[in-house]
Each structure stands twice: as C-alpha cells, then as structure tokens.
Amino acid sequence: MSASATQTSSKAQTAGKRRGTDVLLLQIIGYIVITVLAVFCFVPFLLVVSSSFSEEQSIIENGFQLIPTTFSTEAYSVLFKYPEQMLRAYGVTIAVTAIGTVAGLFLTAMTAYVLQRKDFKWRNQFSFFFFFTTLFSGGLVPWYLMIIKYLHLKDTLLVLILPMLLNVFYIIVMKSFMSSIPEAITESAKIDGAGDFRIFMQLILPLAKPALATIGLFIALGYWNDWYNALLFISNENLMPLQYYLYKMLGNMEGMRKAMMQSGAVVNVSLPTESLKMAMTLVATGPILLAYPFIQRYFVQGLTIGSVKG
C-alpha cells in the first residue's frame, strides 16, 4: 500500500473530492453496474409496449421482439372497439380505490392518533392488540369462510374494499409520524374545551398532511393493484376490478372474445390475441405509469419514515 503517497496528495487537496485512480475506477464501475441494472429494470416495460404495437402476423411468425420490425395499432383499435368490459373494470377499480383510500386513510390516521396520545391509559394494550395480528393468524381458510359464510360478502363491491381497509404497518408509520407533532397542541386545545375528535379533525389532520399523502398513496396503490380479493371472492363479471380482469383475459382469450362480442355486434374476426394481451397489460398499468413521476417521491418518503422506526 502506498499509504504515504496518497496521504500527501489527499492532504494537499483537503475536503474536495479526490480525483485519484480509485475514484475514477469506482465511478466507472458505478456507472456501468447501475446502467445495466436500470436497463434490466426497464426493458420488460419496453417489451410490453413494443409487443402491443406489433403486427399479429409478425408475432406469430417471429415471436415478440424487443425492437419491433412492424408497427400496428390493431390491438388498440380492437380493444377500444368493444370497450364496455374494460371500462367497467376501470370503473370498479376507480370506485374501490377512491372509497378504500379515503376510508382507510381516515381510519388509519384516527387510530394512530389515539395510539400515540401519551395520556391515553391503554395505548400499549391496544397497540399490542393490533400488532399481534401480524405475528399470528388463523390462516387463509377461517378468514375466507368468515367473509363468505358469515359476512356474506361474496360478489359485492364491499369485499374488494373491506379486507384491505386497515394495515398494521401503516398505522405504526402514521403513529410514529404523529408523535412528532408537539403534544402542546392537543393539550392547549383541551384546555380550550375542544373534544378529542375535534382536536383530531381540526388540528391534527391538517398537520399530518405529509404523512397522509404518503400513506394514502400506499393504500391507493394497494387497492389499484389488488387482484387477490377478486380471485377469491368475485365471480360476477360486472364486479371485476381491472387487475383481475387482466388476469382473466391473459388466461382465457376465448372468454375475452366472447365478452367483447357480447355487445351484440356479431363480428367474427380473428382477434390479434398476442398483441392484444400486451395492449391490455399496458392499458391496465397506464395510470400508474403516468402518475409515477409525480408520486414516486412520496413513496421514498414513506419508506424512509418507515425504516427509521419500523
């Protein structure tokens, strides 16, 4: 090790970034590794896009191509020619996401507020009551039967909302955020005679906006991407959320064809099956991809809050 040599040079250059060969080497490694991984993360999305714009005949002959040799919007024109099913699925997902996010966020915040109130006598007991459910559960079957046999929620819009309404992890993150709001606010409001619920609604909620935005987006993403509850509980085609609709269509093109022809127009065309699958995938992911640049930083924030105190 040429310790003495580097020592003198670093002393000479003091605080600024040293431009030694080691730094240069790391920069090169860094740029290469990260570029490769970023491309690796991104290529699958490009594949879907390019496949959805390929001619069906070329896909059948040559398979999906990363760099398409043909260009066609046939898949999209078929998709938008009979849009009823897709639009209905969109409607279900939007409704479920909107209702679920508002209700879930409100309940998460209210629960978290109470749990972090230092003057609330049973806050530790209740915290444990919630937390224990992450350690132990009855498993899938009792939960499933509860929803089907006792709550009778099969094939309802509610079954897509209720089971995901609250999440212990979000309550914990919200709680740790709210405990950073000065206690004096609650205390002085109490002296002024405000009730706990009013304090929460009028003082705490406005102050918790950053956490509400972050947790709200996590909840919304969960609802938007949910297909699991539909897989278990939805058989009525009119209640299929978007992701589950996509799941069904990917597995069953014949069903897709029938569904598309249901509108009465007897069209016996052969569907561009393969490109259509990819077009549907893109249409189902579209809103997330469009919103992504704007919402990303809230997720980064949320993860950072969460990792500070898990």
Add this chain to the structure above:
Amino acid sequence: MNRNGLLGEIRKNRALLLMLAPAVLFFLVFAYVPMAGIVLAFKQYNHTGGVFGSPWNGLDNFRFFFESGNAWLVTRNTALYNIAFIIVNNVLQITVAILLFEVAGKWFRKIAQSVMFLPYFISWVVVGAIAYNLFNYDVGTINSILTTFGMEPIDIYNTPSYWPVILVIVSAWKTLGYGTVMYLAAITSIDTEMYEAAEIDGANIFQRIFKVTIPNLYPTIIILVLLAIGNIFRGDFGMFYNMVGNNGLLFSNTDVIDTFVFRSLTTSNEIGLSAAVGFYQSILGFATIMLANYAVRRYDKDRALF
C-alpha cells in the same frame, strides 16, 4: 382496580375509545374471530355442519399432509426461496445503494433510481403478463432471440429446473428499487466526518466503502435481514401464483405453502386440510418471528419489534 375506577377511566377516555372502535372492530372481525376457525384444522368439514358443527377427526388432516410428502416439499421450497431472496436481494440493494451514493452525476442518480423503483409499482398480474411475453414457447421474446441466433428454443414453462433462477431474478427485479431506497437512506445518514477522517488517514475509496460505509450499514442490514428471516415461512403468493399459476408440472420446484393452501381450498375444496396447513404455517411463522425478534432484541433493544 375496582369497578368504579375502571368505569371512570372508560368514561374519561370515551371519545378516544370511540375513535379506536372501528379499527378494533376491523381486527376482531378479520383477524381475531377467524383465529377461532383454527378448530377446522382438526375437523372433517362439511357444509351442513359448518365451522362448529362438523365432526372432529383429530390429527387426520395433519397426518394426511405430512404423509403425502407435500409438507416437506412446500416447507422446503418456501424456506429455500426466501433464503435465496434475502441473500440476493440484500446484496444487490446494498451494492446499488453504495454505488448510487458514490456516483457523481445528480441527474444520472435520480433517473436511475426512478427507473429501478418502477417495478415496485406494478401488480403481480402485470408481472405475469411480462413473464408470458418473455417465456412463452411459441412467441416469447427469449425464444425469439434464441432462434434469431440459430439456437433451439427452450420450453421454460415445462422445465421445472429453470424456475428457481427465474423466480430469484424476478424477486430481485421487483424489490431492487424499494430496498435501495431504504439502504440509501441509511448511507445518507452516516456522519460525513467519518469519511473525511478516513480520507485524511489515506484510505482509498474502496477501503472507505469497506471500512466505513459497510460497517455503518450493519445495524440496518442486520435488522432488515432478521425481520425477513422472521417471515421465512411466508411465501409471496402473488408472485408464485402469477408466475406459475396452476401449472402442476412445475410444482416440484415452485410450490410454496401459500399456493398449496390456496389450491387445497379453491380447487380441491379440502377445507380441513387447507386449514391444517394454514395453522401449521402460522405456528412456524410465529416461532420464527419470535426467534428473529429475540435476536434483534439482543442486538439492539430499540430496534426490536416488541
């Protein structure tokens, strides 16, 4: 505490208790009451009897599960996949976080981070569609590339041995951005004076990374890994189900406890068996998370879950 005292406390806190009521009700209905349904694991379920009226059959459901050989298979798969995910994902995320921190260009860093975070945001159904695009025998992109170069196409959906590698890559792909954000936050919070001190002592940048950055990450790594180990018997249902589905040919290498329970419930309708397996998983999960928490607690009391 006497009754009056308790009633007095309840009255004093009634607003707060009311505010907690919806959440308490939620977890009672969706978590605590279903726990009573564990009795199904010891029953021969029938529809007329329901949860509580069906006849008991002792440990038959468990016996069937263990004697069929499925118990060992799905438990092994679940644990091995999770171990592979933990190792590969964390090594990758730490490496990328360190490199992102060191690489100069601000814009490059931002764009790379955004792109790597993207897979986290899409549903497993979409991942399944992408997998289809890549792996399908007739039209899949991988086979398109292979045939372009004059090679034989490969039948991925009928070859179990490819799947451990595929699933590890998919998991790494989906979680890379997410994990990198967490580790990057930990790196950013390292005191810069330590770097300066290392530099004055003549450390080159690699020595600085291995002697300063990584040791400072140990607490975060240990906590995240221990917590992941606590969940080692929970398979990621969304991933396995959308990647493999009901393709029985692959089950020897891809079936995890969660997919097994799901199939027993929905396709073969064996309520008792799937309840038993679910219970078995809950017990295993509870034991491992308690052990993991004990380990975290010994390491750093403040970071323990409870």
